[in-house]
Amino acid sequence: MITAPTAVKKNESKTVQVSESQGMDFDRIGIAGASKGLAKVLDTARKVSRSDSSVLITGESGTGKELIARAIHKNSPRHDGPMVVINCGAIPSELLESELFGHEKGAFTGAHRSRIGRFEIADQGTIFLDEIGDMSPDLQVKLLRAIQERQFERVGGTVTIEVDIRVISATNKDLPAAIENKSFREDLYYRLNVIPIHILPLRERKEDILSLAEHFQNNLAKRVKGYQQKIFSQVTQQALLRYDWPGNIRELENLVERISVLVEEQTIELHDLPEYIANNSSQKISPSVASVLNNGIGFNEAVDHYQRSLMLHALNETGWVKARAADLLKMNRTTLVEKIKKMNIAPENETPFF
Ligand SMILES: Nc1ncnc2c1ncn2[C@@H]1O[C@H](COP(=O)(O)OP(=O)(O)O)[C@@H](O)[C@H]1O
Ligand SMILES: [Mg+2]
Incomplete structure (x- = not known):
């Protein structure tokens, strides 16, 4: 078979791109940094990019979740297909279903014509479900079915549509905690979290x-x-x-x-x-x-930060004697101990950089 020159070029450029940290074939698409934490993330990203498994990327906002998702898509066999991003937290839940799955004409007030959704647009490619932790429980059920069976109906439609997509999702929320308080479905979590990737805060x-x-x-x-x-x-x-x-x-x-x-x-x-x-x-x-x-940064993260600062300050002031730190903060010692554990607060080992 004669290969078109453009195709040859593409393959060449793919193999020339060598990851700096692993020495393996992985296009970092401008991901900078050399920490061990990042190297681990890139190593997992490289391995999963060859597969079709669902990936759940967790980490605080601004840590590079979307960038890693793009790198996985770019290095996957689907790289010629689309990568469709949808921010599940930014779209009101009544509209999100039609954004994801599309709708038929007349499906709801204002649906003057039929429209295809992001799942259909992402066919042969990757769908990136950002802020998945913000999705309403009702829609979680529909999403689970769509991911499990790779098929769905448009809102107001009767025809079942099949798609070939790869699912990557991301969140800055603690999903196991959300499962505990019943705001996130456990079955959906396991479906999304086949390969977990956690990105450390800077x-x-x-x-x-x-x-x-x-x-x-x-x-x-x-x-x-x-x-x-x-x-x-x-x-x-x-x-x-x-x-x-x-x-x-x-x-x-x-x-x-x-x-x-x-x-x-x-x-x-x-x-x-x-x-x-x-x-x-x-x-x-x-x-x-x-x-x-x-x-x-968002309200909850900022409040977490402030709490952490207060506790660290009090603990450092009191040489990590928790009872005294609790006194200083005018809080219950057991509450402090619980928070230290929950928020993973530890004495800092000041590593000098220079
Ligand atoms: N390792 C990195 N190297 C270069 N730029 C990065 C890196 N990580 C994140 N960025 C940049 O930081 C910004 C935030 O990243 P993004 O992927 O949107 O984070 P998140 O989705 O976790 O909120 C983007 O402009 C992204 O390109
Ligand atoms: Mg993001």
């Missing part, structure tokens, strides 16, 4: 911070004509490493872009950083209201 893989900052600078240089790459002074680097990054990589990316535009000098100095990063002398400081609002 504060738990600080080795990635500087290489990400450099990566975003490189991107700017590619995008903006004549852009001179800037360097971060030593103290600026230290402040970046000390900061907690509640908005994770999204926050770092926004920051790098902002200061790169605003700072005209070659070197980015400490005073060029926002107050809350420059003056953050310890990791225990929680995100400012501004950083919560600007980085899509």
Whole structure:
């Protein structure tokens, strides 16, 4: 068989792309970082990209869940098919069913014509169900059937439609806890979570911070004509490493872009950083209201952060004597102990970076 030159080229470019961390055939599609945590994620992503198994990606917002989902699709045999993204948290639940499965004309008020849904659009490709933890229980039942049987009906329709899709979902929620309080179906969870991938928050893989900052600078240089790459002074680097990054990589990316535009000098100095990063002398400081609002962190995560900061502060003040820390916080000792366990709070082993 004669292969068309374009097809040959495509295969070539696929094998030339070698992952830096594994030395294996995996296109990182611009995923930067060299931490062990990320290497593990990429290794799993590489393995699952060859299969059709459902993947559930968990992690705080801004950690790169969607980017990993894209890399899995890009490296899969389905890469010529579509990758369809749907944010289940952003669409009101009455509309979500028709977004997913489509509807027939007259199915509900305002359905003036029939419309195909994301499942049909994703045929031969991958569907990425983002914020899956926000889906209503009613729709969870329908989704389970669609995934299990790879078939469904449009809203108001009678014809069963079959699709060939790969499902990747993501959430920043604790789904086992949601199962416990009956807001998430256990059967759907097992269906989605065949291969789990957990992405660590940036504060738990600080080795990635500087290489990400450099990566975003490189991107700017590619995008903006004549852009001179800037360097971060030593103290600026230290402040970046000390900061907690509640908005994770999204926050770092926004920051790098902002200061790169605003700072005209070659070197980015400490005073060029926002107050809350420059003056953050310890990791225990929680995100400012501004950083919560600007980085899509969300109420619950911000509150978790604040609680964690308060407890860590009190524990450090009292040399980790829990009874005394509880006194300081005017809370019950057993409540404190429970929270420490639940939130996985541990004494920090300060690893120096320089
Ligand atoms: N390892 C990484 N290297 C480069 N950019 C990254 C990395 N992880 C995340 N990003 C970028 O950070 C932003 C947030 O990532 P995203 O995948 O949307 O996170 P999530 O879906 O977890 O909220 C995106 O612009 C993404 O491209
Ligand atoms: Mg996302």
